[in-house]
Amino acid sequence: MEDKKLDEKESLIIITEMIKNARTNLRAKINCNTLLIWGYTTVIISFLVWFLKKNSYxxxxxxxxxxIPLICIPTTLYLHSKDKTKIxxxxxxxxxNITILFALVCTTTALSTIIVDFPILFIxxxxxxxxxxxxxxxxNYKPIIWGGITGIIAAHILLFIPDMVSQIPIFAATFILSIIIPGHIFKKSTSSHV
Structure with a gap:
């Protein structure tokens, strides 16, 4: 690779373009859709499990x-592979990496409830x-941060509900507040940048 001397104007153009690309790549291509897929899948599966448990079918x-992981992990990997951005x-x-790590930790934690009983929805x-x-x-996006904080607070509310079946709708509603709504706000904000 050859070093080229840049004047101030060229340097400023390159820096501006890098910032713009980082924002649009980060927001528009992977993360927003990944959040929404995890959120909607979790809510749908939660209500399905709740309905079946409540009605003892x-x-x-x-x-x-x-x-949830069987749908969302491959979808996350697929969305990541579709990103053709050079940088x-x-x-x-x-x-x-954080998304995949947390997905694997949550999956293995859930599987461990087969052996040991503990408040899985809270965890x-x-x-x-x-x-x-x-x-x-x-x-550095505040609606996502506040969504996560809302989820942390709501997780503690689950500890006060003794019956796991009764916890499920609150668990699902928390995903709407902590992931789906901030995800749509995020998506709307990115469409104005792309």
Whole structure:
């Protein structure tokens, strides 16, 4: 690669373009849609599990929770592979790795309830909300940060509801408040930049 001397104007143009590309790449291409896919999938599966448990149709309906990572992890990987941007920023890589890490931790934590009984919805909501706060901080976007904080607070409310079946609708509603609504605000803000 050859070094080329740039004047002030050329340097400013390149810096401005890099900032614009980082914002539009980060916001528009992967992260917003990934948030929404995880949010909507979790809400739909949550209400499906709640309905089946509430009406006692299927005794093994808890296994349907496994559909969340089975749907969302491949979709996240697919969306990441569709990104044809030449430059991937450190923040882009960090968010992708954080998303996959939290997805795997949440999945293995949920699987451990087969062996040990513990308040899984509280732990899952807490972990996911922490991830949302971290992602929001990385991209410096306050609605995402506040969505994650809302999720952390709501996770603690789950501890006061003794029956897990009764916790499920609150768990789902928390995803609407902490992921889906901030995700749509995020998506709307990015469409004006792209």
């Amino acid at each position: 299927i005794s093994w309906s808890s296994l349907l929770w496994l559909l 991937t920023s450190y923040i882009d890589k960090s968010i992708f 899952e909501q807490l972990l996911i909300s922490m991830m949302i706060v971290i992602v929001g901080a990385l991209i």
